[in-house]
Amino acid sequence: MDSQGFAVGIADVEAAATRLEGQLVRTRLIESEALNARYDARILFKPECLQRTGSFKFRGAYNRISQFTPQERERGIVAFSSGNHAQGVASSARLFGIKAVIIMPSDAPQTKIANTRSYGAEVVLFDRYSESREAVAVPYIEERGMVLVPPYDDPSIMAGQGTIGLELIAEARERGLTLDDVFVPSGGGGLISGISVAVKAGSPQTRIWGVEPENFDDLRRSLIAGERVSNESGHRSICDAILTPQPGVLTFPINKHNLAGGIAVSDNAVRAAMRDAANYLKLIVEPGGCVALAALATGEVDIRGKTVAVVLSGGNVDLDIYGGLIAAA
Missing domain, CATH: 3.40.50.1100 (Rossmann fold)
Structure with missing residues (x-):
């Protein structure tokens, strides 16, 4: 601040x-x-x-993930994105050897979905017009204890x-x-x-x-x-x-x-x-x-x-x- x-x-x-x-x-x-x-x-x-x-998006994702504690790295990352933040997070997570789950809208460009998977992330698709991406992320945060890396806030x-x-x-x-x-x-x-x-x-x-x-x-x-x-x-x-x-x-x-x-x-x-x-x-x-x-x-x-x-x-x-x-x- x-x-x-x-x-x-x-x-x-x-x-x-x-x-x-x-x-x-x-x-x-x-x-x-x-x-x-x-x-x-x-x-x-x-x-x-x-x-x-x-x-x-790589800039912000890398800056956030580079500051993870060892405990946070062990817990893994969850993020939601239409594609660019997804790729920035997935790429940065791979650099640090951290598990990443990315929640993406099902109508995101196929190249963004494919690229995110190519960086080793697990992709979970949702309908952006009828589902809340935050709600889809809840089980990964509350049940699996993964660390949320938000796209902008x-x-x-x-x-x-x-x-x-x-x-x-x-x-x-x-x-x-x-x-x-x-x-x-x-x-x-x-x-x-x-x-x-x-x-x-x-x-x-x-x-x-x-x-x-x-x-x-x-x-x-x-x-x-x-x-x-x-x-x-x-x-x-x-x-x-x-x-x-x-x-x-x-x-x-x-x-x-x-x-x-x-x-x-x-x-x-x-x-x-x-x-x-x-x-x-x-x-x-x-x-x-x-x-x-x-x-x-x-x-x-x-x-x-x-x-x-x-x-x-x-x-x-x-x-x-x-x-x-x-x-x-």
């Missing part, structure tokens, strides 16, 4: 960076002259789709994801640049809360924007309301990685304090952004990982003449589905 009473402070993020040293892929910022010209801005992309396990998870913010500020400085705006995908808020702590510590004037799919914009609406609100049920989106019911208990106070606002994007805008990422950056980015790029096209934030960073948070998508989404764009 930091001096303001938030769950995570800059010292926590810096400690996470030390633990992660030597474990991460260094995802250097990249840019496209064509996209810079389209938006009349300097746009720096953070390609976490190239990170270990194909998304940013955990200080160590948030601090691990925040190392992206440290890297953003450090590399911008290397290039002699100051970031005006940072656009970040948001589900439960673990990624953006951690990034915001690091960015605000190093560049207080930088504005940070959370980006979500339409009808799943609980963070955007919560920021407007000043309190946590939930999404209405019955909606669907291609952005499986960031479909959460409401902001986290620990993440929201940080985001309320640090964020400039939220932006909601349509699935069509996400498809177009995925196509742009392929065309101009030569990157495969999954739908949820591409919402921050999609936000630029909304025009809700005027970035003309500014230097901005866009986090591409993951690239784990079934290739046959990816091809259809790109074609539909």
Whole structure:
């Protein structure tokens, strides 16, 4: 906890960076002259789709699991995830020789389910539209005594994801640049809360924007309301990685304090952004990982003449589905 009473402070993020040293892929910022010209801005992309396990989630999972006591390692891990946190936890658990059970929605991309199993984890499937993932996890926690590693509402998870913010500020400085705006995908808020702590510590004037799919914009609406609100049920989106019911208990106070606002994007805008990422950056980015790029096209934030960073948070998508989404764009 930091001096303001938030769950995570800059010292926590810096400690996470030390633990992660030597474990991460260094995802250097990249840019496209064509996209810079389209938006009349300097746009720096953070390609976490190239990170270990194909998304940013390895950072938080490794940071949390690396701090397990010997007794916790013996008990094993349970986690729930649509796929990216699953892979981050499974991969980190294997590195430490810890048993992992991952609870995943049955409609998660097959590549995410297969990859999670490939890291040695046991996968338990559930129906995200009729079952509670927390309820499915209860027997593993209460009866088997396994340690829950949550996807976002955990200080160590948030601090691990925040190392992206440290890297953003450090590399911008290397290039002699100051970031005006940072656009970040948001589900439960673990990624953006951690990034915001690091960015605000190093560049207080930088504005940070959370980006979500339409009808799943609980963070955007919560920021407007000043309190946590939930999404209405019955909606669907291609952005499986960031479909959460409401902001986290620990993440929201940080985001309320640090964020400039939220932006909601349509699935069509996400498809177009995925196509742009392929065309101009030569990157495969999954739908949820591409919402921050999609936000630029909304025009809700005027970035003309500014230097901005866009986090591409993951690239784990079934290739046959990816091809259809790109074609539909």
